[in-house]
Amino acid sequence: MREPPGPAVEATPLVMPGRWSMLLRSLLHDPPALFGAVVVVGLIVVAVLAPLLAPHNPLTAYPSGLSRNGAPLAPGHGFALGTDPNGRDVLSRLIYGARISLTIGVVANGLATLIGLLIGLISAYIGRWVDTVLMRFTDVVMAFPILLFAIALIAVTGPSVTNLIFVIALLYWTYIARVIHGMVLSLKEREFITATRTLGVSRWRIMFRHVLPHLVPALIVYFTLGVASTILIEASLSYIGIGVPVPTPSWGQMISQGQDYYQIAPWLFIFPGIALVLTVVAFNLVGDWLRDVLDPTTPQRR
């Protein structure tokens, strides 16, 4: 008998319903997360395209930016969101501030996550005295209130964007370290790890080739949530005056400047604040959504 005509192998449909479209669908069905994602993407776009989007130079003090008696201008023609006491355009500073805040937040958090990952992974997996020493060290660093200690460190090293990134990273890694430590402790006991150990695979290879991939979902979640925190920390430090040095615009710094004039020029502090809140909310929403999607069993942390 002749075989009915047809493909010998089952045909793959043109559009594969794979993981990505599932993710997208989950995002589209979750309004808060969608809002957060849109804002985050928008922020990244603004940060990258800042020179194209900003109507004015954020650092230039325009003589036309001040009223006749030298007061900052309210939002209006020429300067969409008003000017600051130096005559600089608030909108442009807001846009460039997005670039600064986002960069510092992401880089500092990335560094912190890296440090935390390494310390948590190594201490939990190798165990014994290495674990004790590293975890005690983590406890010591955690004992310092972040803001106060950051102030002390920056007083020592001097205010600059690079120092800021390092200081934030050096204080923020402890949270990730603790979480990773807990996760690795439980992963260590799983059968597949015991199996690789029995096969004679070296400790380091096990750690990075076998344990690490299981940490990635949690890392993604905590990284996203962490960016929200590091952006807030940077804003707080800039507000106090030891963050991003003038005249480079930073939202926290703009709010601090706005404080001196809040009675006559409230737009100076209102807009950067809204930007901050939007950003932090967005990252939190995306982080929560990622947590639900990637690993509903991820432990909650402060």
Add this chain to the structure above:
Amino acid sequence: MLVILFGVATVTFFVAYMVPGDPARMIAGPGATAGTIASIRHQLGLDEPLLHQYVVYMGRLLSGNLGISFLRKIPVSQAILQRLGVTAMIAVGGVVWELAIGIPVGIAAAWKPRSIWDRAGTLFALLGLSAPPFWLGLLLLYYLAFQHSFFPLGGIGHPLFWYLVLPTFTLGIGGAAWYTRMLRSSMLEILRSPYMQMARAKGMPNRILLFRHAMPNALIPLITMVGMDLAYFFGGVLIIEVVFGIPGVGQQAWRAVQVLDIPMIVGTVLLAAVFIVVMNVIVDLSYAFLDPRIRYR
């Protein structure tokens, strides 16, 4: 705990040691001769080797000596103690607000999931967590103290309580948001548990269900967090004090940073860290005390 305290003191020492600039010159002031500076340096023991300075430092710490402030020329410990009362009041006030807002909203959200209470509560939690305290404080100052004079424009005065409302509220709102979330999720879990279902099946009125059975279990982890919050507020209070112009420990530390008054900065940081470590231990112990199900060690 002792190990951690020791580590904290050591780290603080190294931070103080690494500061650029010459403390002797700072104390001597501008226009001092080289001889004066050298003698001050010798007095302070700054010309001794590192290990020697470290030992002396630790010894001084144990007797409670935190050094002399460059700016104010009085012992750091004394300066901090003078201002501790104000800061403590703000910290406590913040905790009060946290609980006063966080607990009711969290419980309401859990009691009626997916209702308007839940949605509003969750939204409130999200905003409270995301709004930077310094901005929120400024916003409140602007609308409630400046545009409409419900509250004073910052600082401290009489009646004290009135001056503290805005700062403590700003401080507490972040924690309130956090507690709302925590309480909501732990209440939801408890409400689903078998003993709650049993109680409901027995026909217990809602009020007793809520207050006698659900809440105590949900509140225990909260107690420990309150303790830690009290400790960590040392750091957060700085921002609040700067925003509202309150003469507390935080504002003093801030001024110290601006003029590089190292002993003050370092002393404040050290004290804050010690406070946190001690509170941590107290909180752990009280946790075991409050919940008989926990065997401590």
